[in-house]
Amino acid sequence: MNNALQALEKAKVHMKRAMAACNDEDIEVAVTWAFYAYENAVVAAAERFGINWKKNHFSKAQAARELHNKKYLSIDVGDKIEEFNALRKDV
Numbered sequence: 257m258n259n260a261l262q263a264l265e266k267a268k269v270h271m272k273r274a275m276a277a278c279n280d281e282d283i284e285v286a287v288t289w290a291f292y293a294y295e296n297a298v299v300a301a302a303e304r305f306g307i308n309w310k311k312n313h314f315s316k317a318q319a320a321r322e323l324h325n326k327k328y329l330s331i332d333v334g335d336k337i338e339e340f341n342a343l344r345k346d347v
Contacts (some may be wrong), residue, residue, distance in 0.1 A: 258303070259299075260300045260303035263296045264297065264300035267294075267296035267299075270290075271289070273289040274287075274289035283347060288347075290340055291343070291344050294337050294340060295316050297333075298316050298317075298319055298320045298333060298337065301323050301329060302322045307322050307323055307325065307328075311339060316337055317334040317338050318333075318334065319334075320334035320337055322335075
């Protein structure tokens with residue numbers, strides 16, 4: 257399996273965990289897994305379209321912006337990555 261597909265599979269697992277935590281009203285866990293779901297979805301797209309990224313939150317947010325600017329993603333989720341990163345540290 258290539259890197260894009262592996263990252264996409266991770267994003268799906270993380271989103272399921274986030275949704276389960278929401279159902280359990282465990283906000284701290286939900287925010288954390290939602291954050292990782294966003295990041296892995298961006299990594300999957302970046303790998304697919306040849307956008308460089310590094311293993312840090314800032315780089316993944318930048319990759320999200322680049323994916324949006326190049327019209328690979330219809331929305332810019334870079335701000336969401338930064339917001340969820342801050343939220344998970346706060347909860």
